[in-house]
Amino acid sequence: MSTTVALTNLRSGPLAHPEFAAVAALATKSKLLKQVNADDYSGRYDALAAFGVAVSENGVLRPGSHLVTDSIYTQVAADKCIVIDLLAVTRVITLAVSGTLTQGALLYVLLRSTTGGQATITAGAGDTILTLASVPLSTAGAVLRLKLVGTDWVAQ
DSSP: OEEEEEEEEOSSSOEEETTTEEEOTTOEEEEEEEHHHHHHHHHHHHHHGGGTEEEEETTEEOTTEEEEOSSEEEOOTTOSEEEEEOTTOOEEEEOOOGGGSOTTOEEEEEEEEOSSOOEEEEOOTTOEETTBSEEEEOSTTOEEEEEEETTEEEEO
């Protein structure tokens, strides 16, 4: 039995992984792994989200990464990577309120595909994103790399 694992590197630089070798910034690399290899790494896949790497197994994102499928979504503390497919639907993603997260928390938001519509990333109550209340994303491949500093999500 085998598992197809895909790594999507949302970081600004390359990712080195023992099973995948190098994964360029903003690139996705897939590999069919024998079940024993997939099991060896799967416990570590969830931790990769905190470093800006969305991991999927057989097309399903691992914990720490969230695919937004609803028109309105609110980030939870476990979300480290948020992946958005617009598919002609406008989506509004509200970030968790800063008081519920650890200072210095990192968040990566990827607009993976778009066939119309727009994604709007909105700050939680009393917070800002890049000193703004909200930030629009409309270009496929656009990535926000954010770090929580006080009540502001700043560019990372």
